[in-house]
Amino acid sequence: MFKLPDLPSSQAEVHELADFVELLCWVRGSTSKREVVAYLGRVDDNDNNIGCDDNEDGNSDFLDEVMNEIERRVFACGVGYPFQLDLEGTVLRYNMNDDGERSIIYLYLLLSTRLNMTKNRVHERIDGTSLFEEVCAHVLKNYLGKTRAKALVFGTAVTESFQDKIKALCEQLCEGSGYKNPDVMPSVDRDGKLDVVAWVPFTDRRAGQLIVFSQCKTGTNWKDHVAQLNPGAFVQKWIDGTIAVTPVRSFCVTEACDQSRWNSACIDAGILLDRCRLVDFCDNIDPTLLSNVNRWTTAAKSHVVSKMAW
Structure with a gap:
């Protein structure tokens, strides 16, 4: 490459x-x-x-x-x-x-x-990979409908434990009751391969809503990672209680993907947002985030x- x-x-x-x-x-x-x-x-x-x-x-x-x-x-x-x-x-x-x-x-x-x-990845003391997750969260929110949709970065919050991040996610989704570990041994997982979550809540705040789980990759070596995130398995493995509707899988990449292999990439990755699709839905980005992107x-x-x- x-x-x-x-x-x-x-x-x-x-x-x-x-x-x-x-x-x-x-x-x-x-x-x-x-x-x-x-x-x-x-x-x-x-x-x-x-x-x-x-x-x-x-x-x-x-x-x-x-x-x-x-x-x-x-x-x-x-x-x-x-x-x-x-x-x-x-x-x-x-x-x-x-x-x-x-x-x-x-x-x-x-x-x-x-x-x-x-x-x-670090320039001007800014981590370019972390920036990408923030950009993807913004884009996914726009894609689902910026006036009602919500999004958060799940994977880079190093100050929080995996358990705390799961608990916070359940509270924001108004689904699930918190973290669970399916094993006897404590988990060493930090994010379960989940980078960004976006969803469209209803006013009634009840379960049963469109939720998107996304993985985000800079660079060109993303093709071997497209199947790592399985939303259904993630929910079953790590979330106590019920997520009524299995989240949709998405994959965001900085590359402008090879068009001759586009269909197979989508089959493997779910909703694939490559460089041009990300640009297509990046409008009205937070000024601070845009400034950091520009500086980097x-x-x-x-x-x-x-x-x-x-």
Whole structure:
């Protein structure tokens, strides 16, 4: 997988190269298909092909797929996509004057996909992975209907025990009566793989409501984790009393997912919110959260640029 500050490999997939084009455009202000080919070493200065089909049409067709993916992102994000593709689909330009919340969130998600978020998640003393859970909570609330829906971050409250977090969750949901441990030995679990909970309560506060349990992953190594959270098993295992309707499973990722594998990813993950879907529902984000996202992104970008050899 393509990780900054390195270049993508010659085996990079379309969605990876689309990220590279966006990053190159963000740093340089604009980029073209020809410049991308040169950077990746797919053709040399004399148009001799390297590591690709032995004809110019093969190179052009492949970069067309990448530009088509960028065009798809323009559509999927709605307004606020931070780049502009020209009418010919060959040149991408960075909208540097767009400081709207959608643009800020997109660039944060782009960087937190391509950085190594195990080693480089903290910038400006802000943890980028924790930010992502907060962003996902906001997005899920918007998705369920911001005027009535509620959401909370479950997984990062390190000051609370797992038992306390379960108890607080039951109180807010008005369902379940608290924590239970199915085993004789004390549990060492911290979050049960649950990161964010969103729900739509009724005024009567009775059981039987739409609840969403979501797991959130930055980076690109999320595919092996999509089946870790099982809402029904979570409720049965950790919650005393009754949750009348089994929560719906969701999975949030910073990556703009590979469209050729989208359907199978949704089957495995539940309601899948990738980068473009998150941007599509990020409106009216808390100003403090947005400020922290912007600070993290600015510092992370500076870190990447200082390490780049391209």
